[in-house]
Amino acid sequence: GLHPSHKMVTIVKSKKFREQHGKILLEGQRLITDALAAGAQLQTLFFSTVESLKALPLDKLKRVQLIKVKFEEIKIWSDLVTPHGGMGIFRRPDHAKMKYPTVQQENTVPLSLICDNIRDPGNLGTILRSAVAAGCSKVLITQGCVDVWEPKVLRAGMGAHFRIPVVSNLEWEAIPNYLSSSTVVYVADHAYLGAGSSGQADNMDASGWVSTRQHEKQTETEYEDSDSDGEERDLPLELPDVGSLRYHDNWAQDQTALVIGGETHGLSLDALLLAGKTDGRRLYIPMSPSVDSLNSAMAASILLFEGRRQLLFRTAEAGRD
Numbered sequence: 001g002l003h004p005s006h007k008m009v010t011i012v013k014s015k016k017f018r019e020q021h022g023k024i025l026l027e028g029q030r031l032i033t034d035a036l037a038a039g040a041q042l043q044t045l046f047f048s049t050v051e052s053l054k055a056l057p058l059d060k061l062k063r064v065q066l067i068k069v070k071f072e073e074i075k076i077w078s079d080l081v082t083p084h085g086g087m088g089i090f091r092r093p094d095h096a097k098m099k100y101p102t103v104q105q106e107n108t109v110p111l112s113l114i115c116d117n118i119r120d121p122g123n124l125g126t127i128l129r130s131a132v133a134a135g136c137s138k139v140l141i142t143q144g145c146v147d148v149w150e151p152k153v154l155r156a157g158m159g160a161h162f163r164i165p166v167v168s169n170l171e172w173e174a175i176p177n178y179l180s181s182s183t184v185v186y187v188a189d190h191a192y193l194g195a196g197s198s199g200q201a202d203n204m205d206a207s208g209w210v211s212t213r214q215h216e217k218q219t220e221t222e223y224e225d226s227d228s229d230g231e232e233r234d235l236p237l238e239l240p241d242v243g244s245l246r247y248h249d250n251w252a253q254d255q256t257a258l259v260i261g262g263e264t265h266g267l268s269l270d271a272l273l274l275a276g277k278t279d280g281r282r283l284y285i286p287m288s289p290s291v292d293s294l295n296s297a298m299a300a301s302i303l304l305f306e307g308r309r310q311l312l313f314r315t316a317e318a319g320r321d
């Protein structure tokens with residue numbers, strides 16, 4: 001029969017357990033090492049050979065419950081093809097208490113990523129991996145997204161969770177608390193709406209919204225889901241008139257945040273409202289007319305690397321005079 005730990009691992013893999021007990025499961029030597037280096041707290045480690053233990057920082061294993069199991073058992077539990085280095089049960093990391101790699105911190109640009117309704121774990125992990133590679137300073141993840149500690153997200157993230165602050169489970173109202181007050185929020189949108197009347201202060205009423213409703217079709221299809229949590233809320237009578245820029249136009253100037261929408265739900269109304277409030281724009285990657293939209297992770301990568309390029313270029317320009 002199976003080792004009693006089998007049940008334990010199966011349970012730790014469930015979202016309910018992660019939420020109720022504040023624990024996560026990490027597999028493989030690389031991820032476990034990354035997590036330990038960032039200060040995540042390992043509680044229980046399942047390992048199959050003493051060899052695999054040696055690859056881990058021994059000083060960090062002092063107060064850890066070590067459980068030796070047969071390699072065959074780890075293979076049954078693991079999502080990895082070659083699950084060397086075992087499986088560790090960690091306390092769910094608190095971004096405020098983590099220590100991220102210095103080389104990563106030295107290479108960030110003032111670019112934050114906000115994930116909105118990303119439901120697919122492979123996409124979310126891929127997006128995190130790109131965000132780290134593009135030198136984002138942090139990633140904010142709203143409640144409409146898949147759990148960032150789900151094994152598939154961790155696997156696709158390739159250690160991204162332990163390289164920059166990833167703040168998850170956020171309500172939209174809390175997002176501004178994680179952005180400096182000068183941050184301009186841009187939203188990735190596969191629909192190109194033209195310049196809109198954004199920026200033309202004479203069209204705006206006192207609240208900063210403009211009162212033209214140019215894009216009837218979009219307001220009906222894209223935002224149907226924005227209040228599906230059953231909560232009654234006062235929607236603005238008009239959508240904020242947030243105009244579009246192409247991704248290669250100048251947008252990343254100073255403190256910048258980028259919102260990426262989900263696979264089926266797209267952008268939320270909250271995202272657009274925040275873009276409107278901060279004088280941001282929609283960002284559009286021009287596509288062949290036969291294509292409706294790009295995959296969320298693909299769009300995120302293109303925009304993040306372009307944002308990085310623009311931010312670095314501006315810094316270089318400023319440094320010259």
Ligand SMILES: C[S@@+](CC[C@H](N)C(=O)[O-])C[C@H]1O[C@@H](n2cnc3c(N)ncnc32)[C@H](O)[C@@H]1O
Pocket residue numbers: 187188189190191222259260261262263264265266267283284285286287292293294295296297299300
């Ligand atoms: C698959 S698309 C969303 C499609 C969804 N059915 C909808 O109606 O909104 C996923 C997300 O990727 C981003 N995206 C996709 N294609 C894009 C493009 N060409 N330009 C800018 N962002 C794009 C947007 O943030 C979008 O919400």
